[in-house]
Amino acid sequence: MIIETQEDVTRAVIAEMHRTPDARTKEILEALVRHLHALVREVRLTEREFQAAIRLVNAIGQHTTPSHNEAMLIAGALGVSNLVCLINNGAGGTRPTQANNLGPFWRAGAPEIANGGTLLRSPVPGDALFFRGRVQDAEGRPIAGVKVDVWHSSPVGLYENQDPTQAEMNLRGIFTTGADGSFAFRSVKPGAYPVPIEGPAGVLLNAQKRHNWRPAHLHFIFFKPGWKTIASQVYTNDDKYLETDSQFGVTRALIGHYVKHENEPAPGPGVTGTWWSLDHTFVLEPGEARMPAPPITQKVEAGA
Ligand SMILES: [Fe+2]
Numbered sequence: 542m543i544i545e546t547q548e549d550v551t552r553a554v555i556a557e558m559h560r561t562p563d564a565r566t567k568e569i570l571e572a573l574v575r576h577l578h579a580l581v582r583e584v585r586l587t588e589r590e591f592q593a594a595i596r597l598v599n600a601i602g603q604h605t606t607p608s609h610n611e612a613m614l615i616a617g618a619l620g621v622s623n624l625v626c627l628i629n630n631g632a633g634g635t636r637p638t639q640a641n642n643l644g645p646f647w648r649a650g651a652p653e654i655a656n657g658g659t660l661l662r663s664p665v666p667g668d669a670l671f672f673r674g675r676v677q678d679a680e681g682r683p684i685a686g687v688k689v690d691v692w693h694s695s696p697v698g699l700y701e702n703q704d705p706t707q708a709e710m711n712l713r714g715i716f717t718t719g720a721d722g723s724f725a726f727r728s729v730k731p732g733a734y735p736v737p738i739e740g741p742a743g744v745l746l747n748a749q750k751r752h753n754w755r756p757a758h759l760h761f762i763f764f765k766p767g768w769k770t771i772a773s774q775v776y777t778n779d780d781k782y783l784e785t786d787s788q789f790g791v792t793r794a795l796i797g798h799y800v801k802h803e804n805e806p807a808p809g810p811g812v813t814g815t816w817w818s819l820d821h822t823f824v825l826e827p828g829e830a831r832m833p834a835p836p837i838t839q840k841v842e843a844g845a
Pocket residue numbers: 644646694755758760
């Protein structure tokens with residue numbers, strides 16, 4: 542159609558969508574255009590601001606590499622990741638859920654580890670952590686044979702993919718729940734960490750005078766055919782960033798209660814001084830078992 546007024550632009554774009562054969566694609570694209578145009582009208586976006594926005598969107602792609610996912614980082618910083626998670630889990634967003642953001646740092650292909658084994662593949666400083674998880678259904682019945690992918694940052698705040706000094710797949714591993722639905726591993730108590738701010742996520746946070754920290758957490762994915770695959774994170778209860786997570790991931794159901802042990806024999810060898818234990822229960826819902834696409838595929842090169 543010939544555009545006569547600014548209102549016509551929205552009508553013209555939506556009218557051209559009538560060819561879209563896939564109903565869901567059409568629904569999403571129509572809503573995208575309606576909301577995007579409404580945003581432009583509401584804030585009366587200037588030409589200069591529009592050009593800046595285009596540069597930022599381009600920079601999201603330009604900052605994305607096989608070892609860094611800027612779009613995932615921005616989605617978290619805008620709260621979109623957790624919103625998508627919460628409306629798709631916990632009985633459609635009506636009940637608390639153990640599901641949480643996948644985040645930008647999961648890598649596929651971590652080594653399989655026997656229950657009780659360690660996530661450490663190169664030396665990592667920090668207090669020892671003995672984690673025991675239990676996977677069950679909504680009625681509390683254990684779910685055996687669940688593949689549990691675990692990963693977390695080092696206490697200095699870097700995932701192995703960000704840190705050439707860590708061994709390949711350090712602090713990553715895959716466990717399988719036993720007949721009682723449990724799995725267990727040894728690692729180090731994770732620390733809070735800053736998300737990268739070299740790209741547009743940093744521009745966003747700085748513009749709002751927000752810090753770029755995430756409270757300390759462990760990451761998980763639970764996979765078993767017949768059960769809805771979920772990513773999860775368990776946050777550290779004594780972390781000062783719980784209320785202001787820069788990725789808006791912390792929900793009440795995912796605050797883990799660490800127990801500190803001093804001058805007690807640890808359940809594993811070679812532990813001196815303080816160690817921690819953490820038990821956490823994860824609930825799965827029946828549904829589609831489908832692993833997510835890995836947001837990154839490799840470790841950063843040394844010297845990069
Ligand atoms: Fe993380």
